[in-house]
Amino acid sequence: MLKDWRAAITGAADTAVGELPGSSCMGLHAEAALLALADAGLRPGQIDGVLCAYSLTEPHPMLASVFCEYLGIRPSYSAAIQAGGATGCVMAMQAQALVEAGLCRHVLVVAADNRLTGMTRDRAVAALADFGHPQFERPYGVTIPALYALVAQAYMHEYGATREHLAAMAVAARTHALRHPKAQMRRPIAIADVLASRPIAEPLCLLDCCLISDGGAALVVSARDAARDAPKPPAALLGSGQKNTHEHIIAAPSLTAFGCRESAAQAFGRAGVRPADIDVAEVYDSFTITLLVELESIGFFEKGEAGPAALAGALDLGGRLPCNTHGGLLSYAHSGAAGGLFHLVEAVRQLRGEAEARQVRGAELAFVHGDGGILSAHCSLVLGRG
């Protein structure tokens, strides 16, 4: 039986994803927002809270304010949140807090970016280099893949993970994406393809890295009494948790143990469930190593076990833990903060039984996780069919 919940996702939607010539950052925001509102059976004027993220193509210090102006709404609460890849989950957790506190009835959570068509290559590369410490990391030629590769090397050394184990994460994602009509990557891949792809930051190769996409996604988070009129079954927010341990890799307390363990433990504890109870997981996968570390740290698998399990099909439909059933950032799409929201949108669809060819039969409990920085900021959520 579900814990007594007080906040739920009543609307969830994403735009088309991939290469969307002619799209704009704010246009994608508005499209995703209107789709999510329609999904929740609400008019824009019924929204009293708005949470936005950040944008690389149309950056602004007050993005929520820009978005509300663009859409033509004047909510009583709005704010923008920046937590890198954790932003989607952090926004959902913040929306939960706002409706549980009685400050809002319906909070719109929205993020979008047109990173694929809206940025020159130079600007995209420069923006992504900004993650390194300006004095003590960037002078050594860091890139985001290189920073994650530092984690991969340390993790492989300590726990015996192999490149095949990492590749199994990419193949599992692609297998799921083949069942999703909107996914950006629709060509099957095998372990050998991942291993033979171009080295980017050894031990990570091209197919170990997430996509770059245009696209947007949005959620409506409603208070329980306000969720009563929703046309579709609500996805109850049963538990949430966060943990930050560092921002820069040189200041990380460990390169093999990260905050996801604590953020997930909080979320499971508040929801009153255990990892083994989860029917479907949507876990941040900016790189194959990201997913492998998180699956083992969160408690779904023992250390060193996620890779072999994935090779044997554990992350596929019918496996021990169907994971990233939309294809994830590796094979569905990744457009900035919307990337993490795609995981949440998929979790809602799974709990509603709307996932068609990729449906996990009888899914009642979903786990969603986002991480930002270099495994720096973590946010975990447990959702249940309301």
Added chain:
Amino acid sequence: MTGNPAPAAAYKGPLPRATPETQPFWDGAKAHKLMLPWCEDCGQAHFYPRALCPHCHSVRLAWRQASGRGKVHTFVINHKAARGFEDKVPYVIAVIELEEGPRMMSNLVMDETPTPENVHVEMPVAVVFDDVTPEVTLPKFRPVR
């Protein structure tokens, strides 16, 4: 006057801009010394340098020269260059665990092309100094045998 030497090819990588709290580190590097901030209250060194000790939050800090010895905590052989590193691929970015405890990032200076066979976690290294411009010196590390 004639006969000035041709200027060396301009260094294209990103350069650190020192702040008051990191100036002694970069001044030290320029003098080919690896300097670390130490806490006078808890007795631990930290990195990167900041205005307080991240272990106990004391502001009683003092700079001391480090031994320059350490080992590779983790590394990457980077093939897709950061801006300004296009002519250096593949290059090794490593997290070095210093003998004094803190970890810092650097490049490994190698005699041969780096491969998974000649770079290892736990490999002992020692600091060398790369005067990349007349103003800026970057501490880097070289494998010791």
